[in-house]
Amino acid sequence: MKQLSLDNLRTFVTVVDLGGYAKAGDILGRSQPAISLQIKRIEQQLAAPLFSKQGQRHVVNNDGLKLYKTAREMLALNDGIFAQFQPSGLKGRIRLGIPSEFATTLLPSIVGQFGKLYPEVSLEVTSALSKNLLSAENNNQFDLVMALIDPQAEVEGQLLLHDDLVWVGDNSVPANLEQIALVLAPEGCMYRTRVINTLKQQTQQWRISYTNADLTGITAAIKQGLGISALAKSSVPEQLDIIKHKHLPSLGTIKICLFTGNTPHPQACAKLAEFIRSKLQA
Known part of the structure; x- marks a missing residue:
């Protein structure tokens, strides 16, 4: 055999x-x-x-x-x-930076399992826009950063996934897609920039109806019929639907990357990176 x-x-x-x-x-x-x-x-x-x-x-x-x-x-x-x-032998504090939508959809499936296997490793999680997580002023604030990167950008981080950027809404609350109402994160969000730049090249009308930095708030607004949004396909929560329509242009792709900082706990950091990679690519 x-x-x-x-x-x-x-x-x-x-x-x-x-x-x-x-x-x-x-x-x-x-x-x-x-x-x-x-x-x-x-x-x-x-x-x-x-x-x-x-x-x-x-x-x-x-x-x-x-x-x-x-x-x-x-x-x-x-x-x-x-x-x-085997005893894990892993100890220490890992400071993880992660976009808020992945903190909501991906992180819960990691924290429990990782905590059981490595109880002496504590996680300190910060959710923010990728742009802020990777800013120079935060250079020494994280041991590990998961961030969204433009597909054309050359970066030192480890590529986890080329992901589609998709339109999301609630099929039970039909939206008027001839005059698109948008529910978006604040300025600096890659999704927001891509959506606006793409729609500016189209002929249909659009407007921003609601702004919220948190995925929970964006989801609630969509469920209330305030509009539609865009997310990385791998971060779409169960409460929302991926929507396709002739009035909705393709939004292209993004890269999801991991960046390792100058951490005092490289083994624990590498193990957490492995957990994130396996969950994201499952």
């Missing part, structure tokens, strides 16, 4: 996460040829190439993306088993 090596799968996942063999080798402490041999071993077992060559870069292909999700799940199961039977 064929068996995939978890070590090879971990190397594969690291290559995809970091975007290259050399970067993965630096993290894993292996040479680039050694990384290449591990990837070739998986490709031979599966009889399928997992990367395409673009110039000097190895870019994951469709087969690689299919394997990536399953590989992450296998590694999470493996690591979870060891975590249950």
Whole structure:
């Protein structure tokens, strides 16, 4: 019976996460040829190439993306088993910065499980606009920051996901989409900027009917029929619906990235980053 090596799968996942063999080798402490041999071993077992060559870069292909999700799940199961039977050894305080919509939809599923596995690690969470979380004045305020980035921007953070920016509303409260009423976060929000810039290029009328920095407030306003909004697809709460209509233009995509600061607790920080990555990409 064929068996995939978890070590090879971990190397594969690291290559995809970091975007290259050399970067993965630096993290894993292996040479680039050694990384290449591990990837070739998986490709031979599966009889399928997992990367395409673009110039000097190895870019994951469709087969690689299919394997990536399953590989992450296998590694999470493996690591979870060891975590249950070994003292975590992780201690300290992790200062996490996260956009408010993800603090509402993503963070609750992480906090409980992470707290049970690593009870001596305390989380201090700050919710704010990505722009503020990454500002120079907050440079030393966080150990880990999850932020939304324009897809064209080159950043040092670790890419978690290319996500669609989608229109959201409440199907039980039909909206007038010929004259669009918008429920948006304040100035500085990437969603707000993208929505306004996109609608300015269209012919239909629009107006901002309500502004609120918190996803709970935005959701409540939408449920009351004050208008529609836009969110990253992975952050849409259960109470809202993704809506599509001929009067609603495409909003494109965004990048969701993780940024690690100069933390005194790198192991705990790396483990929290792993939790966030696995939940977001599930």
